Each structure stands twice: as C-alpha cells, then as structure tokens.
Amino acid sequence: MATFALALLALALAAQTPSLIAGYQGIARDFETDRPLLGGSDFPAFFMGGRLMLSSSRGHMYDDQTQARVALEVKGLGSDPSQDSPWYRYYNPPAYSLLLAPLALLPVRTAFLVTLALNAVALALLAALIAAVLRGRRLLAVASLLALAASTPVMYAFWHAQPTLLLACVLAGSFLLSGRGRSGAAGGLLALAGIKPQWLPFPSLALARADRRALPALLGATLVMLLPFALLGTSGVGDYVALLQRRGHEDFYENDFAEALLSWAGFFRSYTGSVQPAPATVMSVLALVAAVPVWRSGRRDLLPMAAVLCTLLIGPHSHPQDWVMIAPAACFMLREQRGPRLLVTSCLLLAIEIAVNGWSAWEPEVMRYAPAPTAFALLLWTAFLSLDLSATRLSDPVRATAWRSRGRRAPSPTA
Numbered sequence: 271m272a273t274f275a276l277a278l279l280a281l282a283l284a285a286q287t288p289s290l291i292a293g294y295q296g297i298a299r300d301f302e303t304d305r306p307l308l309g310g311s312d313f314p315a316f317f318m319g320g321r322l323m324l325s326s327s328r329g330h331m332y333d334d335q336t337q338a339r340v341a342l343e344v345k346g347l348g349s350d351p352s353q354d355s356p357w358y359r360y361y362n363p364p365a366y367s368l369l370l371a372p373l374a375l376l377p378v379r380t381a382f383l384v385t386l387a388l389n390a391v392a393l394a395l396l397a398a399l400i401a402a403v404l405r406g407r408r409l410l411a412v413a414s415l416l417a418l419a420a421s422t423p424v425m426y427a428f429w430h431a432q433p434t435l436l437l438a439c440v441l442a443g444s445f446l447l448s449g450r451g452r453s454g455a456a457g458g459l460l461a462l463a464g465i466k467p468q469w470l471p472f473p474s475l476a477l478a479r480a481d482r483r484a485l486p487a488l489l490g491a492t493l494v495m496l497l498p499f500a501l502l503g504t505s506g507v508g509d510y511v512a513l514l515q516r517r518g519h520e521d522f523y524e525n526d527f528a529e530a531l532l533s534w535a536g537f538f539r540s541y542t543g544s545v546q547p548a549p550a551t552v553m554s555v556l557a558l559v560a561a562v563p564v565w566r567s568g569r570r571d572l573l574p575m576a577a578v579l580c581t582l583l584i585g586p587h588s589h590p591q592d593w594v595m596i597a598p599a600a601c602f603m604l605r606e607q608r609g610p611r612l613l614v615t616s617c618l619l620l621a622i623e624i625a626v627n628g629w630s631a632w633e634p635e636v637m638r639y640a641p642a643p644t645a646f647a648l649l650l651w652t653a654f655l656s657l658d659l660s661a662t663r664l665s666d667p668v669r670a671t672a673w674r675s676r677g678r679r680a681p682s683p684t685a
Contacts, residue, residue, distance in 0.1 A: 293425045300429070301379065306345035306353075312430035313382050314344045319360040320370030329502055331360075331367070332509035344378060356527075361517060361587070363510070364498035366433070366465040385431035392435035393424065396597065399442040403601040410604050414597065417619070422627040423594035432591040436462075437469055442598035444473075445574055448481040457487030464495040467514075468585040469595070476577035480570040521586045522547055532629060533588035537642035554584040557646060560653045567656040571606040574599035579649040583642060593626050593641070603652070611655065618648040 300309035308314055318340045322331035330336045341358035342349055360367075373381040397415055404411040418424060427434045440462045448456035460477055463469040470492070478485045499507050520527040521535055528539035534553040538546035557580055564576040578599040582588050600619050607615055625640035 293422065293429070297425075297429045301382070304346060306347055307378055308345070308382060310429075311382070312432065313385060314341065314378065315358060315360045316362070316370055316385075316431055317374055317378055317381055318344050318358075319362060319367045320372070320374035322360075323364065323367035323371045323501075324374055329506045330509065331364075331502070332506060332513045334359075334509075334513070356520070359513070359517070361513060362465060363467060363495070364501055365495045368498055369465070382431060386428055389428050389431070389435050392433075392439055393418075396435055396439050396442065399439060399446065399598065400601050402446060403442060403598070404605050407605055410601075413616070414601055414604070417623055418594075418597050420627075421594065421597075421623060422629075423590050423592070426589070426591035427594060430591060433465055434591045434594050437466060438594050438598050441473055441574060441578070441595060442601070444477060444484075445480070445570065445598075445602060448477060448484055449570060453481050453483035454487040456481065457484035457489075458491040460484070461488055461491030461495055464492060466587075468587055469581060469592075472577035472580045472585075473574070475565070476573035479565055479568055480573050518586045522550065531588050532590065532593065532626065532641040533583050533585065534642050536588065537639045540639040553642075553646070557583045557649060560646075560649050563653045564656040569656055571602050572652050572656050575603045575652050576649065579645050579652070583645055583649070590626060590629065593622070596622060614651060615648075618644070618651055622648060 297311075300311050303309035306314070318337065319331070321344070322328055322336070322340060325331075327336055327340075337359055338351070338354045339349065342351075342353055345358065347353040373384060376384065397418065400414050400418070401411050404414060423434070426432065440459055444456040444460040446456075447453075447459065456477060460473060461470075463473055474488055474492075477488065499510075502510065517527075521531060521533075522528065523545055525539060525545055528535050528545045530536070531539070534550045534557070535545065535547075537553075538550050561576040561580050564572050575596075578595045582593060582595070596619070600615075604612065604615060604619075621644045622641065625644045629638060629641050
C-alpha cells in the first residue's frame with residue numbers, strides 16, 4: 271500500500287515540476303528588482319522590523335505611519351506616501367524583532383541571502399525530523415520528503431523569508447520530545463511558535479492534551495517570549511494590538527486581503543467573488559466541532575494534524591507558506607497507519623498538496639478555492655480516525671514507553 275501511495279505521489283509531483291521551477295526563477299527575478307526592492311517578497315517588512323527594533327523609534331515600531339515611512343525607505347521608494355501599500359506592514363512580535371535585528375545591520379539584499387541560507391538549514395532540519403518520526407517506515411519517509419521538496423509552501427517560505435520552516439521544526443520537535451518523556455523541553459520548544467502568534471493557540475492545546483506535564487514549561491517560556499514587549503512601552507503595546515486587530519478585520523472583511531488567503535475566508539472570497547463573513551464563520555465553527563473528537567481522544571498521532579488544520583482553516587494570515595506545517599503533522603499521523611487507512615490519508619494529503627500548489631498558479635480556476643475544502647476533508651477524516659476506540663491514547667509518554675518495553679498495550683490514561 272505504501273508503494274502504491276509513493277508511485278501516485280511521484281506521478282502527481284512530476285506534473286507540477288515546471289510550475290515549481292518557475293516559482294524559484296521568480297525569486298531570482300525579485301532579487302534583481304530595484305524599485306520596489308525585492309519585488310513581491312515579504313522580506314523588506316521583516317528587515318523593517320529588525321531596523322525599528324534597533325532604532326530610537328522602537329516604541330512606535332507598530333505605529334502605522336512609522337511602518338509606512340520605514341517600509342518605503344527599505345524598499346527603495348523614498349518617502350513618497352503615494353507609493354505606500356497596506357501590504358508593507360510588519361506583524362510579528364518584538365521577540366522576533368530581536369532575532370531579526372542582526373540582519374538589519376547588513377545591506378537588504380545581503381540580509382535576504384542570509385535568510386535563504388537559514389531557511390535551507392531549517393529545511394534540512396525538518397527533513398531530519400521527518401525521518402526521525404517515520405523511522406522504520408522507509409517508503410513513507412521517502413514519500414514525505416518528496417512531497418516536502420516539491421511543495422509550493424517551501425518555495426514561498428524561501429521567497430518571503432518566512433519562518434514557517436522553523437515553525438514546522440518546532441512542531442515536530444516538541445511532539446517528538448514529548449513522546450520521549452522530555453515534557454519540559456517539549457513545552458519550552460513549542461513556545462517558540464509565538465514568533466507567529468496565530469501558531470501558538472491550537473498547537474499548545476494539542477500538546478497540553480497529549481502531555482499535561484509540558485504545560486508549565488510551555489506557559490513559562492511563553493511568558494519569557496512576552497518580555498520584549500516591555501521595550502515598547504504601553505503605547506507601543508497598544509499599537510501592536512491595534513495592528514493585529516486591523517489585519518484580522520481586513521483578512522475577514524476586505525476583498526484584497528481575503529483573496530490572498532487559503533482559509534475559509536479566502537475560499538468564500540474566491541468562490542463568490544466577494545468576502546462572505548457569515549458562511550466563513552459557520553465553516554470555522556464546524557472545523558472546531560470536527561476537531562473536538564480528536565482532542566477528546568488524546569491521541570498524539572492525530573492531535574498535531576487537528577491543531578494545524580484548525581489554524582489554517584480558521585486563523586488569520588493563512589498564506590501558502592503556512593501550509594508547510596501540515597508536513598510534520600502528517601508524519602505523526604501516517605506512522606501509525608496501515609492498509610486502507612494509510613491509502614485514504616495519503617490520498618487526502620496528496621489532494622492538499624496539489625490544491626495548494628495549484629492555488630499559487632491559479633490554474634485551473636478551481637484551484638483558487640480548492641485548499642480549504644480539501645483540508646476540511648482531511649480534518650473530518652482525522653476526526654473519524656479518532657473515534658477508533660481500540661487505539662491507544664498514550665497521553666503519558668513515560669508510562670507508554672514502559673508498557674511498550676514489556677511488549678504490552680498501554681492502558682487508557684483515565685483507567
């Protein structure tokens with residue numbers, strides 16, 4: 271069954287190779303663009319965040335006018351306000367700004383090349399983590415690595431200098447550590463997801479459900495991640511909250527912003543031609559309802575996938591690069607499956623890969639609204655799998671390891 275899934279994946283990905291090559295060629299063209307600098311890449315916004323953190327204006331770094339002024343300078347557009355765009359904004363918290371600050375000491379293009387190298391390291395680490403999760407399932411590991419290499423989300427992470435490859439490593443590493451009994455390290459590591467705040471809530475709930483002992487370290491590390499807000503002052507914190515609220519509203523209620531999303535808000539914008547807050551809200555609630563059985567089951571093989579899919583379907587700022595987070599979650603899910611269930615899961619994952627890759631090219635037209643329904647189908651399948659009462663929850667990794675070493679099935683943690 272795994273051999274068949276691998277062959278199917280290879281055929282599907284081979285058909286997408288030309289568009290993927292064109293995407294990486296686009297990165298090279300953007301690198302040569304002078305006005306605006308780096309063309310359509312998000313990196314100038316990240317560079318702006320690092321520069322503002324090092325400047326005397328850090329207390330106003332989330333003020334809209336301050337960001338507009340610095341963004342125009344970074345992108346080589348001078349100070350002409352007519353050249354400003356609502357896309358030239360920086361939304362990550364101060365903790366990430368501190369990490370970006372050293373890059374702001376370099377020329378913009380040089381700093382962008384550094385991010386390409388850092389993302390290459392993150393991709394290699396993610397591949398190693400995937401291999402570790404799927405140890406003993408060689409064909410599945412090969413298939414997963416092929417899918418990762420040929421995915422548009424990886425290309426977008428490089429193009430926009432996004433930290434999503436790092437976040438995928440954080441998700442994989444935290445659940446691996448938890449499964450090996452290192453609960454404190456798992457909780458502390460997952461707190462790093464706070465560099466993109468929308469990626470903290472659902473994965474945190476999933477880890478806390480799978481391993482309650484990880485919760486104190488998770489909460490403590492999250493508090494540490496909040497400390498850099500003290501550098502902004504009360505007005506700066508207020509600017510940050512207002513900026514996030516405004517962007518959340520724009521993603522849900524503004525056509526231009528919603529069109530760039532792959533969540534339910536983006537689906538209804540593409541399908542109907544305009545934003546549809548009411549049906550998007552209904553489908554978001556249904557996604558939460560579908561995730562409830564997975565959360566109740568406590569199954570660590572399914573919890574990461576439910577957390578990732580809920581974030582992608584419901585959360586704000588669901589762009590192509592964010593969908594790389596499915597990769598580590600898929601590995602935890604696949605390693606426990608055999609036979610027909612493995613085939614169904616593989617086909618659903620392949621459908622998501624094709625949908626997201628196709629969304630980026632918008633060819634054919636249906637791909638503009640394909641990602642959200644395919645992800646929701648996988649969420650429903652995950653919920654169905656969680657209803658298997660014969661599956662072991664293994665919420666206590668130390669206890670589970672001890673039972674496995676004796677060749678016995680671990681009892682339910684509530685027994």
